[in-house]
Amino acid sequence: MTLISDVTADTRILTSFSLPVDPRTRMAARLPSWIQPFLTWLTAKPAPGEAPAGRRAESFVSGALGWILAGCVLSLCPFLLSESTLAIWLLLPIGLTATCCGLGLFQVVVFHHCSHGTVFSSRERNRQVGRLISALLLFKRFDDYQREHMLHHSPRKLLTEEDEFADFVLGMCGLEPDMPKAELWRRVAINLISPGFHARFLQRRLSASLMTGDRAHDWVGRVAWIGAIGAAAATGMLLEFAVVWVLPVTVLLQMATVLRILCEHRFPEPEVMAVRDREFVCHATAGVFPGSAPPELSATTPEGMLQWTLWWVDLLTVQLFVRLFVLVGDAPCHDFHHRKPATRRWADYIHARQADLDAGSPGFPTGYFETWGLFRAIDQNLETLAATTPEAIGR
8 A cells, every 4th residue: 555645725624535546556557677677767666476686785976976077077078079070068067967966966865875884894984985975075064964863763853943954944044934835845956046045055065074173184174175176276277177077066066955855854843743642753744756657548549658758758757857966866765764864774675665564564553654746745745734834843
């Protein structure tokens, strides 16, 4: 049984109901077997009865590096090739997307799970890698992030002013409880394209990563960035460096971060928030999966062919971009992470979440909720914020 969440405008009741066939099950039934592994990765949902992949946590490090390397090479091609045609320049957005995918994997997966001590076998190795990532990629100093992130996993702190999620959404993004959803969406849209917002976001990152007072940590990042800028200037490639590396690390990664964080948590009903038990954890998170159910009509009819064409175009453009740019790594299964924050099964998050769902989510009073589509998930979460009073989160 698959559960989805439906937040109504009037009653704001989180309702769970059974779907006869969910989108992923329909994909498995209507599409050939050879494409199922790709659909499993893209949607972050396994086909019925699909065997676990058995991925190792360390593989995400090499995967992130691979995406970044491939992205930088593709992004450089239009600058370095003597004949830069329009087709060659199309490599730039593809390369930037790939680079952002790798950066997102370092942020959402490696750095994050290092704070839980579940990427490498030793606590010290997790800390060393986490500190290096935070210094080089301008993330919050690992030790500070780890301390604050542990509070985020406490039901007593989640969605309060002491929570990193609430601090970002309410403080950095300027969203407020009890504000009309249309106004919340307007502020999100403005933030995504506002130079002022991105400047403040970057200033916050620089302060938290390179000006922390931890000399060993700060100077690793400072030397790396000063050296990279100096090398680009010495070789006459400052423009290329700015476009190929600085742009993804700053503005593009920040845009992806805003969209990703906004779909991670929703604000439950006041009575659920007041208790702040495991029921609260269940209702505060939901799975967010790229994709939609394939058409029911056969592609042999004109109408069916049109529907299938539109479905494939959406899947291979919008949904693929969402998976690479926003919902990277285990971000679609963030609800599983909040139920099992210390598990080492997270590396095979797609099958681990499904196994926990099929088992009835032992230890939790409510099953999993899920939404198909990034923007639908953000819309639902903003709707819950609009229906939340400031008092409910201590404002």
